[in-house]
Amino acid sequence: MKAVLATLCAGALVASAGPAAWAATSPFDPPVQTQKRTLPPAKDVAKTTLTCRYYAHFMVKQVDEGEVGAAQISILPIDTGTPKPACQRKNVPSEKVVNPNDWTGYVKGVKGDYVFLDADDGVNGGLGFAVFAASTAKKLFEDSALGNLKSVTLDGKGLTLRYARSYSGDCSLPHDGASCWTKIAAAAGQSAAKQPDCAAGYLKAKNDMAKGRCEAQKKSGPACLAAALKELDRQRWDDAPSVIVYDAESVLGPSGASTRPLGAVRACHPSD
Secondary structure (H helix, E strand, C coil), X not given: CHHHHHHXXXXXXXXXXXXXXXXXXXXXXXXXXXXXXXXXXXXXXXXXXXXXXXXXXXXXXXXXXXXXXXXXXXXXXXXXXXXXXXXXXXXCCCCEECCCCCCCEEXXXXXXXEEEEEECCCXXXXXXXXXXXXXXXXXXXXXXXXXXXXXXXXXXXXXXXXXEEEEECCCCHHHHCHHHHHHXXXXXXXCCCCCCCCHXXXXXXXXXXXXXXXXXXXXXXXXXXXXXXXXXXXXXXXHCCEEEEEEEEEEEECXXXXXXXXXXCCEEEECC
C-alpha cells in the first residue's frame, strides 16, 4: 500500500473534462480534456508540472520546471482513428516543439488550428502574446495587450483578434512633442489621430514611483515624497519613451497579418 501511495504522489495525474471546467467568458476553445501531472524531482529541478490540453486534432503540452517561462511547449497531432498521445515528459517523433528563440512563456489558449502563448513576463504595462500554427509550431504573429483579449473569432478570412493594444515607442511624447508623435502614429496606425496628452499619465507614473521608493526605504511623509520626485526630475523622467494604449483589431489570413486601430489613444504613460 505504501508503495502504491508513493507512486501516486511522485507522478500525480489530474484529469478534467474541458468544456465543463472552462470559463464561459474565455474567447478560446475549451479543451476536450486537460491532464496535469506532477513529476518526481530530477537533477537541479525540484518539481516539474506537466500540463496536456487535448483538442480535436492536436494536443498542447507545457512543461513547467518552476522557472520564469515554461521549459517546453510543444504540439502533438492527433490523427483520426488513432489513440490520443500520452501525457508524458518524453518527446515523441511527431512532436513539434516551439522554438524558444521564437517565444518563451506559457500556453494562453487555442482557437481552431491556432495556439496562443503568453509572454513569460509583462513589459511597459502590457503582456506580450503570440499566435502559432498548430500544424507546424511556427509563429505567425505577436503583439502586446493590456488585459485579456476581448475577442478571438474565426471566419472565412482567417483569425480576427480584438484587444487593447499596448504599443511602446522609442521617443518621449512629453519631451519630443510633434516629431515623436509623427513616428509613433505612423508605426501604430494612428496617423489620422490627434497627439494624445501624456502629462497626466507621466505624472501618475512619477508619483507612483516616488511613493514606491519611499515605501522601500520605510519612510513616509511629504518630505520623502518631495525628495523622491526631485530625484526623478534629475533623472529626466519625462525623457522616458512613451507607451500608448488603444483598441485594435488584428487579422491573420493566408497573406499574413495586419493590425488597425479601432479608436483613438486612451492612455499614455512612460515605459518601464
